[in-house]
Amino acid sequence: MIAKTNAIVLSKIKYGDNDLIIKCYTKQFGVVSFLQKGILKSKKGKIKKAYFQLLTQLQLEITYQDNRSLQYIKEVKPHVIYATLHNDILKSTIVMFLSEVLSTSLQEEEENESLYAYLETTLQWLDMQHSCANFHLLFLLKITKHLGFYPEQDLNNAAFFNLKEGRFEEKPTDFYSVSGGNLTLLKQLLGTVFDDLSEIKINAAQRQAFLAMLLLYFDLHLGSFKKPKSLEIFNQVFNT
Structure with missing residues (x-):
């Protein structure tokens, strides 16, 4: 047809x-x-x-x-x-990285209007921004809502988050229970909308650590997921 x-x-x-x-x-x-x-x-x-x-x-x-x-x-x-997405070095690096993540994460051959709208609007938002260093973190976290493994927010004042179970917990239950800086940033981003993203202040080391945690989270919940080949280049570009 x-x-x-x-x-x-x-x-x-x-x-x-x-x-x-x-x-x-x-x-x-x-x-x-x-x-x-x-x-x-x-x-x-x-x-x-x-x-x-x-x-x-x-x-x-x-x-x-x-x-x-x-x-x-x-x-x-x-x-x-797009006005900037393919000719700004930082944004084009984000595009290269996220396209690779999406290519392995998105597998369904069926209509999903809410997911399509999310991709459409967030990419247009990124195209209009001057600051974009943390965009990929919030983008990946928020898309888990559409992929079916958004963090359960009960006990979100707890001291640990279990990546495998996708929930907060009072005590660590296994190897995948995270705490410390990654947990703090996770809680911040869960309560953040894209227009307020510039208020999140982290350094390159924190950004890379949280991204590594997010990619592990994806790997644990998506059987099709593969570590992006562009990750090393991406981290080098954002190592500032």
Whole structure:
């Protein structure tokens, strides 16, 4: 069938000499992969490879079949044109890192309007900000609400948080019970909205430690999750 849907680009890989496989999170169908033949060779076609920068928001007209692993794009145009996301070094590093996290975290091939709206609005928010060093921390924490493992906030005055169980606890129960600086920052971020993110003041070491904890949290709750290959580069860029 022919369908129109908004989409956010998660990844793209070269296939053969001239083709691309583009993985998107779509508003109508969830995760969908597309095969675009000849896109790396042809300069005359309507569909250009420049449309498919990571986390770009697009409007697509596609041919879609449930039993096909690779779909086809008939027409594409920008839905949102970012002002800074791909030309600011810090933001483009965030884009590279988060697209990799999302590509392994998002697996459902079904509609999820609230998750799509979250991605759409937070990326547009980031595009408009001057300060972005802690964006990825709040972004990853808040998206767990849509992925099904948002921290239970009962006993949120407790001295520990169990990553495996996703809940606060009075006493440590196993290896995955965390406390100290990571716990303090977790409680801060749980009570923070994006517009107040600039009020969170942490240094590079605290940022990296909390990110490592978040990635472990994702790994414990998502069977598909893989440690991002871009993590080392990401930490180097934000090591200030």
